[in-house]
Amino acid sequence: MVTTFDHGGGVRSVAVPIPDNPLGHTLVYVVDTDRGPVLVDTGWDDPASWDTLVAGLTACGTAVPEVYGVVITHHHPDHHGLSARVREASGAWVAMHAADAAIVRRTRGTRPERWFTYMAAKLTAAGAPEQHVAPLRTARGRRLAGLSPALPDREIVPGELLDLPGRRLRAIWTPGHTPGHVCLHLEEEHPAQLPGHGRLFSGDHLLPRITPHIGLYEDPDDATVTDPLGDYLDSLERIGRLAPAEVLPAHQHTFTDASGRVRELLDHHEERLAGLLALLAEPLTPWQLAEHMEWNRPWTEIPYGSRNIAVSEAESHLRRLVKQGRAEAVAGSEPVAYVAV
Ligand SMILES: [Zn+2]
Numbered sequence: 001m002v003t004t005f006d007h008g009g010g011v012r013s014v015a016v017p018i019p020d021n022p023l024g025h026t027l028v029y030v031v032d033t034d035r036g037p038v039l040v041d042t043g044w045d046d047p048a049s050w051d052t053l054v055a056g057l058t059a060c061g062t063a064v065p066e067v068y069g070v071v072i073t074h075h076h077p078d079h080h081g082l083s084a085r086v087r088e089a090s091g092a093w094v095a096m097h098a099a100d101a102a103i104v105r106r107t108r109g110t111r112p113e114r115w116f117t118y119m120a121a122k123l124t125a126a127g128a129p130e131q132h133v134a135p136l137r138t139a140r141g142r143r144l145a146g147l148s149p150a151l152p153d154r155e156i157v158p159g160e161l162l163d164l165p166g167r168r169l170r171a172i173w174t175p176g177h178t179p180g181h182v183c184l185h186l187e188e189e190h191p192a193q194l195p196g197h198g199r200l201f202s203g204d205h206l207l208p209r210i211t212p213h214i215g216l217y218e219d220p221d222d223a224t225v226t227d228p229l230g231d232y233l234d235s236l237e238r239i240g241r242l243a244p245a246e247v248l249p250a251h252q253h254t255f256t257d258a259s260g261r262v263r264e265l266l267d268h269h270e271e272r273l274a275g276l277l278a279l280l281a282e283p284l285t286p287w288q289l290a291e292h293m294e295w296n297r298p299w300t301e302i303p304y305g306s307r308n309i310a311v312s313e314a315e316s317h318l319r320r321l322v323k324q325g326r327a328e329a330v331a332g333s334e335p336v337a338y339v340a341v
């Protein structure tokens with residue numbers, strides 16, 4: 001069973017399943033061009049997902065060998081996973097923003113041992129208890145999923161039109177969820193004449209019913225203090241100003257009123273920052289802050305891997321508060337604790 005949808009104006013989508021994931025599927029968009037279809041994202045690298053993509057393209061009246069190019073919104077495996085197989089079967093180019101392409105290169109070149117060592121050090125510095133960090137020290141040699149993602153062969157340059165003969169698809173850099181996340185703006189009249197400016201493929205940046213994970217940009221080789229949440233909020237405003245007639249996200253479903261959704265998300269994050277500031281009336285490490293934060297279930301029920309993601313999210317919020325001058329590190333604390341100013 002394959003679900004495809006015709007969005008009109010030479011744009012279709014295929015729902016490609018993500019195995020064992022509550023998100024369910026990635027919407028792979030198929031954009032007709034004069035040289036053959038161009039895909040926006042490809043889906044998770046799994047045999048059943050691949051079969052769905054193949055069947056989906058057939059249902060769209062085309063086939064994998066016809067694909068002319070692949071535009072990747074960001075490097076995550078539910079978006080970039082099948083790019084290598086698509087390229088192998090079609091000779092298509094694969095394009096990605098340089099910042100995410102750098103992550104792909106690093107992932108391919110980093111041994112799992114180095115990654116576990118880095119994560120263990122990072123979690124210890126964030127105040128994680130020893131029983132949480134210990135498994136990472138014995139995880140050496142374990143295979144990690146998505147370890148050899150395809151190296152892109154083209155760079156997506158912010159502000160430039162992509163190589164889609166007969167179409168106008170412009171790259172909008174929207175860092176935050178990843179450092180090289182892009183949205184793609186189809187600068188054409190909406191097929192149903194909805195008011196607004198064209199259509200926007202929003203990847204994970206702007207989704208109708210969930211907020212994307214904003215953590216730290218994990219890089220074992222780079223000690224730069226980045227501010228991913230600040231990047232994300234700026235990127236949201238950029239999309240709000242664009243005012244597309246319709247948003248075509250990579251998960252869930254399409255929607256209109258992008259500016260309204262942007263406002264909701266900006267409000268949501270401001271509320272969340274204010275809530276965290278209240279918690280920081282007493283000094284807390286990032287780990288302690290994560291324990292106190294509100295999640296979709298009690299902290300004790302959050303599985304191991306999701307706790308790491310939660311701590312990363314706590315840290316990105318702390319970075320933002322520090323940068324805004326609303327919180328600061330407690331001098332001499334080890335692991336570092338933060339307190340409201
Ligand atoms: Zn993602």
Ligand SMILES: [Zn+2]
Pocket residue numbers: 076078079204250251
């Ligand atoms: Zn995703």
